[in-house]
Amino acid sequence: MQRTIFDTPGLSRIMHWAGLLWLRVFGWRMEGRIPDAPKYVLIGAPHTSNWDLPFVLALAFAFRVKIYWLAKETIFVGPFGLFFRWLGGIPVDRSKANGMVAQAIEAFEQNDRLVICIPPEGTRSKVKRWKTGFYYIALGAGVPINLSFMDFGRRAGGFGPLFQPTGDIEADMKEIQAFYAPIRGKRPDRFASAPSSGKHSEKDT
Numbered sequence: 001m002q003r004t005i006f007d008t009p010g011l012s013r014i015m016h017w018a019g020l021l022w023l024r025v026f027g028w029r030m031e032g033r034i035p036d037a038p039k040y041v042l043i044g045a046p047h048t049s050n051w052d053l054p055f056v057l058a059l060a061f062a063f064r065v066k067i068y069w070l071a072k073e074t075i076f077v078g079p080f081g082l083f084f085r086w087l088g089g090i091p092v093d094r095s096k097a098n099g100m101v102a103q104a105i106e107a108f109e110q111n112d113r114l115v116i117c118i119p120p121e122g123t124r125s126k127v128k129r130w131k132t133g134f135y136y137i138a139l140g141a142g143v144p145i146n147l148s149f150m151d152f153g154r155r156a157g158g159f160g161p162l163f164q165p166t167g168d169i170e171a172d173m174k175e176i177q178a179f180y181a182p183i184r185g186k187r188p189d190r191f192a193s194a195p196s197s198g199k200h201s202e203k204d205t
């Protein structure tokens with residue numbers, strides 16, 4: 001994959017210390033360890049506020065983990081395209097059948113090391129159920145899911161356990177849901193730890 005803000009020589013060291021400073025100023029602590037796996041889907045949850053982004057970036061820089069994210073290819077046009085790729089963006093064509101899931105699986109297959117961060121809610125607005133795209137990406141690529149978290153209640157964030165999807169989405173989602181049940185988002189009223197139904201469509205990504 002392309003070089004990003006997370007591994008640009010010189011800058012990555014500065015951003016590492018900036019991330020640590022951000023967490024210290026807000027009284028946050030880092031928990032867990034970077035997974036010992038070359039490829040995995042990183043769930044970014046809970047996602048309930050605009051404040052999530054700076055904390056996600058601060059934690060990523062502090063842990064020195066190189067993350068990528070998925071977005072519609074239409075934002076990767078001209079100079080903005082180069083900028084978004086440098087930030088870790090991976091363009092996907094949503095017009096194709098099952099586009100985001102299939103293209104994310106392809107990205108995993110084409111790279112020896114890759115971490116894709118996906119918010120299971122799909123939005124910071126209030127939702128009743130999670131999207132299931134992250135699950136089917138991991139299942140199709142044969143990679144684990146890391147249950148990462150940002151707990152605004154305890155002011156802690158980091159890496160939880162690795163979870164290998166079995167294909168039984170109902171049972172797997174219940175186990176994932178149990179991990180996130182006690183975790184508090186910035187806006188807890190917007191966080192739904194309940195999974196979506198087992199049926200998948202492109203709207204679930």
